[in-house]
Amino acid sequence: MESGGTLLDELRRWEEYVLNYWKDKGIYEKAKERAKGSLFRFLDGPPYPTGPIHIGTSWNKIMKDVILRFRRMMGYKVIDNPGYDMHGLPIEVQVEKKLGFRRKSDIMNFGVDKFIEECKKLAYANSEIQTRQFMRLGVWMNWSRTYYTAENSYVEGVWWAIKRMHELGRLYRGWKVLGWCARCQTVLAQHEYEYKIKTSPSLYFKVRLKDEEDTYIIVWTTTPWTIIGNMAIALNPVEDYVKVRVGHEVWILSKYQYEQGLLKELEVGEYRVLETIKGSQLDGVRYVHPLLEEVPVHKKLEEEYQRCHTVIMSEEYVRVEEGTGCLHVAPSFGPEDYDLGRRYSLPMLQFVDEEGKFMEEGGYFKGMITDEASREVLRILDEKGLLIKAGTIQHEYPHCWRCKTPLIFRLTRQWFFKVSDLRSLLVEEAKKTEWVPSWAKNMFLEWLNNIEDWCISRQRFWGTPLPIWVCEKCGDYLVVGSIEELEKLSGTSITDVHRPSIDMVTIRCRRCGGTMRRVPDVIDVWVDSGSATWAVLPKVMGIKDFSKWDTLDFIIEGKDQIRGWFSALFVLAVTLFRKIPFKIVYMHGFITDEKGRAMHKSLGNVIYPEEVVEKYCAEALRLYQVSSTSPGEDQRFGFELLKPAITSLLVAINTYNFLKQLSLYVKPKAENLRPEDRWLLSRVNTLTEELTSHLLSYELPEYARKLYEFIVEDVSHFYIQLIRDRVKDVEESGKVLHTLTYVLEKVNRLMAPLNPMLAEKLYLDVIRPLTGDATESIHLKEWPKVDKELVDKDLESLIEKAREVIKVVKRIRQEQGIKIRWPCIAVYVDHEELKPLADLLTRACNVKKVYFTSPPAAPSVKVSETAFCKVGLDVSETLELRAERLVRDLSRHIRATRKKMKLRPIDLIKVVVACSEEHEKLLRIAMDELKRRAGASEVIIVRELKMEEKSGEVEFEGRRIAYRVIKG
Structure with missing residues (x-):
C-alpha cells in the first residue's frame, strides 16, 4: 500500500487500479467460468437512459451487484445481463427539450424520421455513459451482452406477447375516459400517473330544478371546465338530504354536510331546514343545465337522451362526506362519471381534443384550453347568479410521469389488454411470491386487486410500434407476432421496426383484398419492460423461442415499481402463461436529501454519484x-x-x-x-x-x-x-x-x-x-464456510459480558476525568463467572488488579452497574501510578514522532526530556517502562530544550513537558 496523500486519496487510486486489474486479467470472465453450480436467474429492471445516473440509480445497481457477487462466490451460474429501457416519453421529452420543442406539432414539422433518429442517438449515447458510470462503481454485469428494448430481437418479444393476448381474446379496442397529457398529447395508463400536490379551483355552485320554482341542488367541483360536459347530477339513494330555505330559494344538499356547517362555511346568512328526504326521492328529477345557452348541443342531447340533465342515483360513487353530497357527472371527463354514464345511457361526447382544447361541441368555449375554460365558467356562473363561492384547494392530483403536466381526463378510443376480470387469479398467484420487506407484498396484492384493463396504446413516436394492421376498406384487423411473419404478409424486407419506416409497410387484406395499414400508435413502455422475462432470451440466452422462459429467482427495484415494472411483469406472465414471473422481490425506497426532501435542481440539493466518487470514493458510496x-x-x-x-x-x-x-x-x-x-x-x-x-x-x-x-x-x-x-x-x-x-x-x-x-x-x-x-x-475464491470446531458460543457469551464490564469502567473513567491509557489500582466485579478472564479484564480495564467481589464502600471506589453485576473502579492515586501515567502520555507522543520519522519498530532511539524536578522523580520511577514503550536505548532528563531542538510537547498535570527524539 503506497504512501502519499491522504488514505482516502489512496483508496480512490486503488479503485482505479483494481478496475484496470480486473480488465487486464479478465477477472469477471474468469469468475463467470468458475461458476459450476445451478442457475441463478436475475433480471435487471432496465433504467431509462435519459442522462447520467443519479443517486437512486446507483443505490439500485449497487445492491444488485452485492447479491450477484455473493451468488457467484457461492458457485451459482448467475444470469447478470444489464438492460436499458430505450423507448417512450422519458427519451422523447429529453429530445424535445434539446430541440426546444413545446408541442407535438413541433415534432411533425421537424420530421418524425429525424425526431426518431435523435431519440435513438440520445438513448444509445446515454446508455454508454451510464454503463461507464456503473462500471466505475465496481458493478459487475455482463456489459458485453446488454439488452436494449429498442433492438429488433427484443421488439419481437413484445410483438409476440401482444399476438398471444390477441389469440387469447384479451386484446380489444374501445372507448374509455383516461388520463391524458395535453402537452405530450397521448393517453396514459393508471400506473403512469404521478401524484403531486396541485392548487385547483374550489367551486360551489347551484343548479336549478326544472319543475320546482326557485329550488336548487348545490354542487361542488375542482374542475369548473368539466361543467361544460355535465350530463347528470348523482345523489346517494340511501342517504339523507335536506331542503333548506335560503332567502326566497330552496337549496338541496346532504344532511351530513349541513350538520357539518357547510352553509356557514359558504357564508350564508339566515337559513332553516324545511324537510329531510332520502336521495332516492329525487331520482329522475330534471334540472336546467347551468351553461345551456353557451353550449347549445345540450338542448339537443336533452331531447335525445331520456336521463340527460336528470338526477341519478349511485351508492358506489356518491359519498356524502365529500363536497355537498351531490355529484356533478360529466361522462366524458371522469372514469367514475363514465361508468355512471354507461349505466344511465347518458350521452358521451368528445368535447376536448388532443391538445386539451374544446372542439365544436364546446360551443362558446371552442378553442379554449381547459384552464382558460375554467375561468370563463366561473365568470358566467357568477353573472348568472349561480356561483355561491369560489376559492382554491390544494390536493393530490395526477400529473404526467415524464413532463409533469397536470393530466386531464377525456374520452378516447384506445387498445387495451383485458385483465380486470383476472384480479382474483392475479392475487392468488401473487401470494406465491416473497417480498423484502414483507409488508410490500400487501401493497402489491392491493394493487392487483384493483387492477383495471390495461391501456397499451400511446399516441407518440419513439416506441415499439403497435403491431396491428387495419384494413382501410372493410375495417378488419390482424395482429403480427414477429418480423418474419410481417415480411411474409407484406412481401417486404424489414430492417428497422420503428416509425416512420414501419408505417410504410402495408398488407393485403385477407377478407376483402383492400390495403391494411398499421395503426399509428406505439406501445406503452411498460409493456416493453414487462415483456423482459422472455424478450431478453435471444440476447441473454441465445434462445429464440420466447415460450422457453423460466421464473426469475430474484429482482430488485424501487417502491414505485409496485404499479410499474413489478405489475407489468406479473400481469403479462400470469395472463399469458398462468405462471409467476419471479419468486423473490426486494423493494427499496426513494432518495431524499439529509432533511428528507426530494432532490431537485431548484432546491440545489442534487448530488450525483460522480461527485461522491471525486470527493470521497466509490466504496464509501457502496x-x-x-x-x-x-x-x-x-x-x-x-x-x-x-x-x-x-x-x-x-x-x-x-x-x-x-x-x-x-x-x-x-x-x-x-x-x-x-x-x-x-x-x-x-x-x-x-x-x-x-x-x-x-x-x-x-x-x-x-x-x-x-x-x-x-x-x-x-x-x-x-x-x-x-x-x-x-x-x-x-x-x-x-x-x-x-x-x-x-x-x-x-x-x-x-x-x-x-x-x-x-x-x-x-x-x-x-x-x-x-x-x-x-x-x-x-x-475467484469461494464464499467462506463456517469452521464449526472453532465456534465457542460459551466463550463468545462470556467475553460479551466482559465487554459490558469494560464499557462501564470506561464510563466511570470518563465521569472522573481519568484517561483510558492511565492505569488505575483496581476494578471490582461482582460476577465470579468472569474469573477465567481476569487477565483480559486487567489489560482491557488498564488496572493493576481485578477483584471478583462486590465493590467496597470506599470514597475512592466509584460504582456503576451492568445488566448482570455491579462494577467498581478504585480511582485513588499513588506515586507509582502517577509515574506510569506520565510514561503512558509521553511514550504515546514519542511513538507518533517515530512514525513521522518513518522509523521501524526495531530502530532504537535516544530521547531527551525537559521537565520539572517533580516530574523527573516520576520518570525515574518508571524509566525502564518509558524506554520499553518508546523503543529508546537511553533517556536523558534536562530542565530545558531550545525551541529548535524540540520534537514535541506533552501536557501533564497542567505543565508542559518537551522532548527530543534522536535516531540511533
Whole structure:
C-alpha cells in the first residue's frame, strides 16, 4: 500500500487500479467460468437512459451487484445481463427539450424520421455513459451482452406477447375516459400517473330544478371546465338530504354536510331546514343545465337522451362526506362519471381534443384550453347568479410521469389488454411470491386487486410500434407476432421496426383484398419492460423461442415499481402463461436529501454519484447505500451522512495495515492461544454464518452493518487495542498474527460483495502475500464456510459480558476525568463467572488488579452497574501510578514522532526530556517502562530544550513537558 496523500486519496487510486486489474486479467470472465453450480436467474429492471445516473440509480445497481457477487462466490451460474429501457416519453421529452420543442406539432414539422433518429442517438449515447458510470462503481454485469428494448430481437418479444393476448381474446379496442397529457398529447395508463400536490379551483355552485320554482341542488367541483360536459347530477339513494330555505330559494344538499356547517362555511346568512328526504326521492328529477345557452348541443342531447340533465342515483360513487353530497357527472371527463354514464345511457361526447382544447361541441368555449375554460365558467356562473363561492384547494392530483403536466381526463378510443376480470387469479398467484420487506407484498396484492384493463396504446413516436394492421376498406384487423411473419404478409424486407419506416409497410387484406395499414400508435413502455422475462432470451440466452422462459429467482427495484415494472411483469406472465414471473422481490425506497426532501435542481440539493466518487470514493458510496436504509424505506443522502462509512473504511484499511506490519517481524503461532484469540476465531465464524443467512434472505443492510461492526468494534476497537502490549513479545505476537491472518482472510471474502475494489486491493497487498495463495483475485475464491470446531458460543457469551464490564469502567473513567491509557489500582466485579478472564479484564480495564467481589464502600471506589453485576473502579492515586501515567502520555507522543520519522519498530532511539524536578522523580520511577514503550536505548532528563531542538510537547498535570527524539 503506497504512501502519499491522504488514505482516502489512496483508496480512490486503488479503485482505479483494481478496475484496470480486473480488465487486464479478465477477472469477471474468469469468475463467470468458475461458476459450476445451478442457475441463478436475475433480471435487471432496465433504467431509462435519459442522462447520467443519479443517486437512486446507483443505490439500485449497487445492491444488485452485492447479491450477484455473493451468488457467484457461492458457485451459482448467475444470469447478470444489464438492460436499458430505450423507448417512450422519458427519451422523447429529453429530445424535445434539446430541440426546444413545446408541442407535438413541433415534432411533425421537424420530421418524425429525424425526431426518431435523435431519440435513438440520445438513448444509445446515454446508455454508454451510464454503463461507464456503473462500471466505475465496481458493478459487475455482463456489459458485453446488454439488452436494449429498442433492438429488433427484443421488439419481437413484445410483438409476440401482444399476438398471444390477441389469440387469447384479451386484446380489444374501445372507448374509455383516461388520463391524458395535453402537452405530450397521448393517453396514459393508471400506473403512469404521478401524484403531486396541485392548487385547483374550489367551486360551489347551484343548479336549478326544472319543475320546482326557485329550488336548487348545490354542487361542488375542482374542475369548473368539466361543467361544460355535465350530463347528470348523482345523489346517494340511501342517504339523507335536506331542503333548506335560503332567502326566497330552496337549496338541496346532504344532511351530513349541513350538520357539518357547510352553509356557514359558504357564508350564508339566515337559513332553516324545511324537510329531510332520502336521495332516492329525487331520482329522475330534471334540472336546467347551468351553461345551456353557451353550449347549445345540450338542448339537443336533452331531447335525445331520456336521463340527460336528470338526477341519478349511485351508492358506489356518491359519498356524502365529500363536497355537498351531490355529484356533478360529466361522462366524458371522469372514469367514475363514465361508468355512471354507461349505466344511465347518458350521452358521451368528445368535447376536448388532443391538445386539451374544446372542439365544436364546446360551443362558446371552442378553442379554449381547459384552464382558460375554467375561468370563463366561473365568470358566467357568477353573472348568472349561480356561483355561491369560489376559492382554491390544494390536493393530490395526477400529473404526467415524464413532463409533469397536470393530466386531464377525456374520452378516447384506445387498445387495451383485458385483465380486470383476472384480479382474483392475479392475487392468488401473487401470494406465491416473497417480498423484502414483507409488508410490500400487501401493497402489491392491493394493487392487483384493483387492477383495471390495461391501456397499451400511446399516441407518440419513439416506441415499439403497435403491431396491428387495419384494413382501410372493410375495417378488419390482424395482429403480427414477429418480423418474419410481417415480411411474409407484406412481401417486404424489414430492417428497422420503428416509425416512420414501419408505417410504410402495408398488407393485403385477407377478407376483402383492400390495403391494411398499421395503426399509428406505439406501445406503452411498460409493456416493453414487462415483456423482459422472455424478450431478453435471444440476447441473454441465445434462445429464440420466447415460450422457453423460466421464473426469475430474484429482482430488485424501487417502491414505485409496485404499479410499474413489478405489475407489468406479473400481469403479462400470469395472463399469458398462468405462471409467476419471479419468486423473490426486494423493494427499496426513494432518495431524499439529509432533511428528507426530494432532490431537485431548484432546491440545489442534487448530488450525483460522480461527485461522491471525486470527493470521497466509490466504496464509501457502496457501503453507505447498502448499510444505511432498511428495505422499503427512503434513503437520506448527503456528503455529511457519508462520513461514518468513510471512517469505517479507513478503520478496515488500518486494520489490514496492522496485520501487514506485524507479519514483517514475526511468524504465526497457533499454540496456546489466549481467550481473546479464541474468541475472535469463534466470532468470525459466527459472523460468517450470520452474514450468509442475511444474504440468502436478502437482508442487505443487516449484512453490511454487521460486517463493519465486526471490523470496527470487534477487531479494531476491542481486539487490536487489547493486544497492543502483547505484540511487543515475540511469542505472543505470533499468536496474534495467526489469529488476525485467519480472521482477516475470512473477512476479506465476506467483504468482497459489498466493497469489491477495496477487498481486491487488500487481498493483493496483504492476504495473498501473507497466505501464499496463488488465486488471482478475491473474486475467484469461494464464499467462506463456517469452521464449526472453532465456534465457542460459551466463550463468545462470556467475553460479551466482559465487554459490558469494560464499557462501564470506561464510563466511570470518563465521569472522573481519568484517561483510558492511565492505569488505575483496581476494578471490582461482582460476577465470579468472569474469573477465567481476569487477565483480559486487567489489560482491557488498564488496572493493576481485578477483584471478583462486590465493590467496597470506599470514597475512592466509584460504582456503576451492568445488566448482570455491579462494577467498581478504585480511582485513588499513588506515586507509582502517577509515574506510569506520565510514561503512558509521553511514550504515546514519542511513538507518533517515530512514525513521522518513518522509523521501524526495531530502530532504537535516544530521547531527551525537559521537565520539572517533580516530574523527573516520576520518570525515574518508571524509566525502564518509558524506554520499553518508546523503543529508546537511553533517556536523558534536562530542565530545558531550545525551541529548535524540540520534537514535541506533552501536557501533564497542567505543565508542559518537551522532548527530543534522536535516531540511533
